[in-house]
Amino acid sequence: MKAISRDLTWTPFLSLLRREVARFMKVIAQTVVTPIVNSTLYMMIFGVSLGQQIHLEGDIPYLAFLIPGLVMMACLNNAFQNSSSSIISSKFSGDLEDLRASPLSLNQIIWALNIAALMRGLMVGAITFLVGQAAYLFTFHELLPVAHPFILFVYLILGALAFASIGICVAFWAKNFDQMSAVGGFVLLPLIYLGGVFFSVDHLPPFWKTVSMYNPLLYMINGVRFGILGTSDVPTAWALPVSIAATIVTMAFARRVIGRGNFQRW
Amino acid sequence: MIQNDPTAPSALSIDNVIKSYGTTEALKGVTFDIRPGEVFGLLGPNGAGKTSLISIIVTLEQATSGRVKVFGSDPALQPRQAKTNVGWVPQEIINHGYFNVEEIMEFHAGYYGVRDPKPRIKFLLDGLGLWEHRAKKVKQLSGGMKRRLMIAKALVHSPGLLLLDEPTAGVDVELRTRLWDFVSLLRSEGLTILLTTHYLEEAERLCDRVAIIHKGTLREMGPTRQLVEKFSRKKIIIKLQSPVSTMQHADLVSGAGTDWTFLVGMDKPLGALLREVNVSSDQLSDVQVAEGTLEDVFLKFTSNEVKA
Numbered sequence: 300m301k302a303i304s305r306d307l308t309w310t311p312f313l314s315l316l317r318r319e320v321a322r323f324m325k326v327i328a329q330t331v332v333t334p335i336v337n338s339t340l341y342m343m344i345f346g347v348s349l350g351q352q353i354h355l356e357g358d359i360p361y362l363a364f365l366i367p368g369l370v371m372m373a374c375l376n377n378a379f380q381n382s383s384s385s386i387i388s389s390k391f392s393g394d395l396e397d398l399r400a401s402p403l404s405l406n407q408i409i410w411a412l413n414i415a416a417l418m419r420g421l422m423v424g425a426i427t428f429l430v431g432q433a434a435y436l437f438t439f440h441e442l443l444p445v446a447h448p449f450i451l452f453v454y455l456i457l458g459a460l461a462f463a464s465i466g467i468c469v470a471f472w473a474k475n476f477d478q479m480s481a482v483g484g485f486v487l488l489p490l491i492y493l494g495g496v497f498f499s500v501d502h503l504p505p506f507w508k509t510v511s512m513y514n515p516l517l518y519m520i521n522g523v524r525f526g527i528l529g530t531s532d533v534p535t536a537w538a539l540p541v542s543i544a545a546t547i548v549t550m551a552f553a554r555r556v557i558g559r560g561n562f563q564r565w
Numbered sequence: 566m567i568q569n570d571p572t573a574p575s576a577l578s579i580d581n582v583i584k585s586y587g588t589t590e591a592l593k594g595v596t597f598d599i600r601p602g603e604v605f606g607l608l609g610p611n612g613a614g615k616t617s618l619i620s621i622i623v624t625l626e627q628a629t630s631g632r633v634k635v636f637g638s639d640p641a642l643q644p645r646q647a648k649t650n651v652g653w654v655p656q657e658i659i660n661h662g663y664f665n666v667e668e669i670m671e672f673h674a675g676y677y678g679v680r681d682p683k684p685r686i687k688f689l690l691d692g693l694g695l696w697e698h699r700a701k702k703v704k705q706l707s708g709g710m711k712r713r714l715m716i717a718k719a720l721v722h723s724p725g726l727l728l729l730d731e732p733t734a735g736v737d738v739e740l741r742t743r744l745w746d747f748v749s750l751l752r753s754e755g756l757t758i759l760l761t762t763h764y765l766e767e768a769e770r771l772c773d774r775v776a777i778i779h780k781g782t783l784r785e786m787g788p789t790r791q792l793v794e795k796f797s798r799k800k801i802i803i804k805l806q807s808p809v810s811t812m813q814h815a816d817l818v819s820g821a822g823t824d825w826t827f828l829v830g831m832d833k834p835l836g837a838l839l840r841e842v843n844v845s846s847d848q849l850s851d852v853q854v855a856e857g858t859l860e861d862v863f864l865k866f867t868s869n870e871v872k873a
């Protein structure tokens with residue numbers, strides 16, 4: 300056998316990461332155009348037209364309240380979409396089997412999938428933010444300032460990693476496309492909506508407010524809101540530990556799922 | 566090219582491997598060793614357990630019990646050592662929806678840690694006639710090109726052991742011969758190969774040693790020439806002008822009325838068979854002689870089992 304130069308630490312990880320990024324770049328049009336259309340619609344309907352009638356405490360315009368929520372929602376949705384559709388399409392074409400047969404380790408697989416998902420989440424989050432700024436400029440003739448850019452990034456990253464991990468779990472578990480979209484539609488979307496994207500939990504009846512407090516997404520979404528506006532619906536002291544814990548738990552779960560999961564094609 | 570050093574670890578060691586899927590027992594305790602540099606053929610009919618065994622080697626399935634070692638390492642326990650040494654051509658084509666041939670090769674090399682894969686990729690794609698198709702996606706390739714791509718991919722990280730799961734299924738005669746030539750070239754470079762196939766001829770051309778697997782059990786194992794002599798059969802179908810109710814012969818496989826089918830040794834003359842079953846030439850309406858396939862050999866095996 301000829302001696303070949305091998306590196307089993309970074310090369311396999313970077314190759315899978317490159318593959319994952321290349322995969323979503325091949326469908327970049329739908330990756331980018333869909334969120335632009337979606338967030339423009341949300342901003343027009345809720346932010347600009349209905350928003351005139353909504354008054355929040357502290358004199359924050361409703362559009363300003365809405366923008367961080369939509370940014371996080373886009374980021375989470377795309378992180379979830381990326382890891383789950385990558386796995387589902389690999390199950391379909393059979394190349395998921397290649398990953399199992401190769402020396403890629405569990406950690407390499409999970410980090411490559413998660414970081415690619417994070418990149419897509421941040422990219423689409425940024426696009427949504429730009430659309431939001433355009434709507435804000437159009438309405439108020441000024442830009443919405445970002446209060447704490449670093450904190451904003453921390454929450455976007457935590458949320459994207461958590462949702463990418465959930466995407467991995469669901470995609471490995473799903474037996475077909477319908478199960479996959481059922482989880483997205485019946486579980487994740489309600490969690491995102493009830494996490495305070497469109498409204499403040501302060502406006503909910505006491506019972507539902509208490510229930511919402513158990514939704515980790517509430518803390519993540521409000522973390523992003525704090526990062527942009529400098530205000531939050533939930534105590535900021537709680538938001539970070541809850542978000543970090545949620546991310547660690549989902550990633551650990553995804554690692555377990557990959558370790559035990561079935562890599563065979565459909 | 567086969568290394569006979571008894572202290573060197575086997576290229577592949579399969580030790581009493583059992584695999585059950587629920588109540589189906591696909592492998593019932595299979596044991597064999599492949600020496601470095603050897604080309605080993607695993608022959609068996611549909612459902613014999615060939616793919617199950619290969620799936621266990623590449624850790625896609627877990628053995629119910631037993632051990633597998635690749636150059637001394639267990640793929641499930643020491644994946645890095647074991648898996649970098651294995652190249653795998655699955656029975657079914659892998660599609661890689663989004664990517665073209667060159668990208669597929671580069672990613673695959675990367676998964677196996679190859680630092681500078683370009684020269685190797687060029688060499689393999691050239692050798693398998695795929696270089697001019699390198700910008701195409703899998704679905705734009707013909708069936709034969711897809712097969713060759715699977716082989717190129719499996720070799721991109723220069724493994725010591727190549728697993729070929731029916732590499733010539735659904736491949737035309739010309740391409741089959743070209744693939745055989747390529748495999749012979751690889752063998753001359755010292756690659757160890759485990760090849761599964763239905764075709765006796767393929768095993769005969771390529772393999773140093775073969776094992777015959779049926780219903781999850783190894784039935785026979787030995788140097789190819791020896792087994793071929795022992796098991797090759799030709800199929801003779803005798804058509805009579807008027808029906809007879811029975812015929813007595815050890816090589817009789819099936820028959821009724823006017824049509825009777827026999828599987829006989831390659832060297833048995835037709836005349837001898839006719840004499841043995843007491844059929845004279847003017848009773849015949851037609852005789853068909855075909856080279857037996859492995860499936861026919863097993864037909865005989867299994868029908869004997871029923872009688873026994």
Ligand SMILES: Nc1ncnc2c1ncn2[C@@H]1O[C@H](COP(=O)(O)OP(=O)(O)OP(=O)(O)O)[C@@H](O)[C@H]1O
Nearest residue numbers: 586589591609610611612613614615616617618656
């Ligand atoms: N994932 C599975 N679940 C349940 N049973 C299976 C599974 N895979 C294979 N089997 C069964 O195990 C047995 C062996 O199958 P296997 O695919 O290993 O055969 P094979 O020798 O590769 O056959 P072929 O020549 O048709 O490829 C068959 O009875 C098959 O139905």
Ligand SMILES: [Mg+2]
Nearest residue numbers: 615616617656
């Ligand atoms: Mg098979």
